[in-house]
Amino acid sequence: MGAGHFDRVGGEMIRVHGLNKEFGTSDNGGGVLALSDIDFEVHDNEFVTIIGPSGCGKTTLLRIIAGLIPYDQGEVAIDGLVVTGPGPERAVVFQNFALMPWADVLGNVTFGLEVRGTPPDECRDKAKDLIKLVGLEGFEKRLPKELSGGMQQRVGLARALAVNPRILLMDEPFGALDEQTRRLLQEQLLRLWEGQRKTVVFVTHSMDEAVMLGDRVMLMTPRPGRVKEMIDVPLQRPRSPQVEKSAAFVEIKEYLWENLRAMQVGES
């Protein structure tokens, strides 16, 4: 999987260095700079959330790390190996769930395993475990259209976890859900992650979500997208919903809002 040419560089889990991405590049130039000089690292088993106003390229950045789109300059490396495409150590959870409407829950959860050539029996067993883990036992035969949004995204999460990735890339996964469902899924994700740690990069536009989930929050500026600041979140783990009342939580959230607000003044 992900065959091709690799170069060893640094030692962090994910390392992004001097990354530039332009859209609409043609022979006579004139492209739009989407990401400019992005530099950051994500450590083993670290949970990093990325927040920024719309148009800051946070989803583009995630797609580049996923190996779904190419980049123009700089370097993106996983475990010291330069990213040239998708790889077995990474799995993506999508904002719009991206479930196959013709396949039932079981069929959707086994998709990644099947594509990677796992024997059918093993696919089934693993998928059943994951379906149980995300609390969808008994829904194996349901089609996506028969599920609520929250349940659909739990299928998306189970599908990503089924391939046992070391890195989970989440693109505003709860952005399409109502607030109550979103909070329940955040709590579920935290429990899952604390039970079995993975490296997570989580793109969001919700300040609560960014602080609640992340070990660090990466704040981005728009047009072109740049890293404004990496903010440590010194809240203890495991986190319960109670941390929202803590002074540290409130302080970081206020700080994020001050910055995000300043970026968008005069734009909306």
Added chain:
Amino acid sequence: MKKRIVLDWGLRLAVFIAAVALWELFVSTSQNFLLPRFTDVANGLFRLLFSEARFWEALYISNQALILGFAISVVIGIPLGLLAGRFHWMDRLLNPYVGVLLTMPVAPMIPIVIIALGLGLAARVFIVVLFAFVFITVNTRAGVRGVEASLIEMAKSFGASEGQIWRRIVIPGAMPAIFAGMRIGLGRSITGMVMVELLLVASGLGRLLLEFSGRMQSDLVFATVLAVIIEALALLAGMQALEKRITRWAPDISIG
């Protein structure tokens, strides 16, 4: 569900009875002695089905062209549509020809095809294909275009190959549109089958129709047309049943 079926058929029957009543009314007020009553046609159909051996023979001959022609249309039409939907270069290549085939009246082409291929089965099959395949292609292409880009991206994120993307995402996603194309294609195939038999190659049901109208047996003309319609409905119903089984997942946005 039971109630729904009863209601559906009740409504259909009511429309049918109203149409038959209008027909009878029109015939009884018309001076046209050739116009058969509905009862004459029903009687004619009965005679065709049970005491006219030539009807079954004609049906068999016509269906050869229909089935072969439709099968070839599916075998050509679906792959072309899939390729045009997925690859821009193929779409650009096919676009003008698809345009020609969609808008070209096929009937005037029949003499040319006969000159080229003769009066045999080959010519009739070719006309049926000409009538049908491009509609299957156009629908299949639209179906592929309608497959959500995010699903293809999802498949890629798990490392799916192009072949896996085709098998697992593109073809299943295009299935409802492919079936729609096949339904239109089947209808067009039947038109093509009857048209070529009426216009040039007198054989099968077309020949039977020409004979009946030559002998002014208008009840049998009507009955033959009715038989073609019944066969078409049966084929479409079979196709719809298959479609329902395969595309049970498709979103249902109809109301009422």
